[in-house]
Amino acid sequence: MIRSTHLPLLITIATFLLAYTLCAWQYPSMLSTRVLANLLTDNAFLGIAAVGMTFVILSGGIDLSIGSVIAFTGVFLAVILRDTSIHPLLAFALILAITISFGASMGAMIHYLEMPPFIVTLAGMFLARGAAYVLSTDSVPITHEFYDTLQSLYWKAPGGGRFRLTGMIMLLTFAAGIIAAHRTRFGQNVYALGGGLQTARLMGVPLAKTTIGIYATSGGLAGLAGIVFSLYTSAGYSLATVGVELDAIAAVVIGGTLLTGGTGFVAGTFFGILIMGLIQTFIVFDGTLSSWWTKIVIGGLLFGFILLQKGLTWATTLRRKPAPEFAAQS
């Protein structure tokens, strides 16, 4: 039997398949591995950030800082590789440590000061963006041979599609996210937080550890997304990735996760990302449509999924089963 909690995920997957079929029907060349590979490459940074956002939203929170953190990461890497001679891998480790602690401190503020995540991460958004401007207001190109090496890593599929390293990193992140959500105590605690803070506390969920862990995860994944974004653009620019947090939220919701927290799947977010990427690809293929149509379609999809979630919530309440049916004969 299909459990009602799985239904949004299935609908998301069905939406993706339907959309892809329609696209391929109009432009058969969209079936090529090239398109598929680009879909992964172009959305890698957004996908990685959206995994973190999924955890945040599952816990009933929100993280508005990730777009700024991605931009900050790019500028930080570009500047540090320009001005010093440290190896990029060391720079990666450094920026991941910074973004993880940045997320963790936001989580700590949310927990210990009992502040709404919206406000705390809004402050984080301004802070990170401001810090990026302080480092450099101009776009700083990254020219390091290690970057060239990383960018040249790909697997060429039959049909000409190049599956690059960044796309693989995204897939690995999703795989790790799925396992963490369902097969670890941390993941279960995230769902517990989303189900009800007070109840979770009474049931012995370590709130401080979990909340800090969630925002540290989101911060760290935004840092990783920033690294991937810098590999994608070969530059760091403080004005880049404005509003990416909202795209990530949209992907999470289209992926079937309830904005109120507690219900949803990391895998759903993956398909949310693919759907959004597909719409963009379709518009590129069409060539005559304004790229703003992407936003319009995503907006429509969001409304659709919000209505769907509401409908499913009603359906679950109606389905509630009476007690005596379950009393075993004794």
Place this chain on the structure above:
Amino acid sequence: MARATGPVLECKGISKFFPGAIALDAVDLTLYPGEVHALLGENGAGKSTLIKCLTGAYRRDAGTIVLDNREISPHSTQESQKLGIGTVYQEVNLLPNLSVAENLFLGRQPMKHGLISQRRMLAMASDLLAEFGLAINPAEPLSAYSVAVQQVIAIARAVELSGKVLILDEPTASLDRDEVDLVFSVIEKLKARGLAIVFITHFLDQVFEISDRATILRNGRIIGTKRLADTTQTEIITLMLGRQLEARIQDRAPTEAGDVLVELRNYGRRGVIEPFGLTVRKGEVVGLAGLLGSGRTETANLIFGAIQADQGEALLEGRKISLKNPREAVAHRFALCPEDRKNDGIVGDLSVRENIILALQARQGWFRPLPRAKINELAEAYVKALDIRLASLDMPIRLLSGGNQQKALLARWLATNPAFLILDEPTRGIDVGAHAEIIALIERLREDGLALLVASSEMEELVAYSTRVIVLRDRRQMRELKGDEITTANIVSAIADEPMTNEPMEGVV
């Protein structure tokens, strides 16, 4: 009961002081394995404080707690749970979005290679639930099951985590009879296993049904511990209240009902309540009786405009009026105290003062604020008149006990000087003392010439204060009882759709 073993839990001289109040005064409590021990007392008697001291939610100020011959001093509910004291509350403290199995094993999931083993968790959950007589699929989300099943799952989790003492804080408050039976069957099983169970409830019938002993608290002190087999409900109630409950046996003073105030003709809404006629006179209490789901609340909400009628007409002192929404009803000086106090009534975080003036201010319009002095005067007057017990008018209303919240809600509507007051379950979930006071208050309001419509599931209560009783069944008015006809027996027979007992029962074999 033969006691081969010593007590599992022994509390001696537990005291707890709050600023300006002694919440617990040298309270002793002894629990033996395999007994159900009821903890009784009015709201504010100290039951919850005692429980909170036991579970570590509060630090006690004096006294010792000995569990299995070892003195304990839990600092948190988690710690007391580890020591062996588990608690289940009236509101199910489980997570509706997680599966049954995940709820049972949250925080102690079976691990395999560092990851949670879902398969083993489901198998363990099935076994555990089977012990409690539940044959349900543990992979389903908790929200798929009714409150009673959830309550049993909560008990299973608590027992599994602690396993010596189980505290049940009003576990049956929102359950119907079948569901209570399910929970009781589980309690019996646990009793046989040798757990000591503390049972807190407002339902005395249930206390006598399941408990072995009862400890009665009043004003933070132990009044007595009784074996229930040797005592009666009257004795227990007397111990709880310390005074005879006069309102319960008081005769109805036959006062003259005044002019017709409200008249409803063929009033109803499809799918909610069948069309009915109803007249309410000034100085009259009309009771609405019926089982759960018979349409009591719907009738009250329909008249107040909270549900819109789709047929019939309403008359106020002979003039036709419209009652499309509560605003219109309030404008006609109607008032409704809803059944669900917590969600539809009080605004929990606002102060008692603000809660009391809310309806009056709303009627005035928000652009004409009541002067501060007038607000204070009103609030203080009602606190005094209704004997609302509180530390300060500024405290958030959610901190008051149920009975006092109810009185504050009544004050809110009385402040609007209503002509027609509708009360839906005015005594639900409040203690016996406040109960008597509310009943006395209803009498007083009637004598003041108000027209009242009271929906209640407690028949003795309806019999005590109603001048007429309308019996509902399956969303339809069945019968109207007047004067001497108003007895619990007649209400029951009307609900059961049988002839009244004081009528000749011809043709009945």
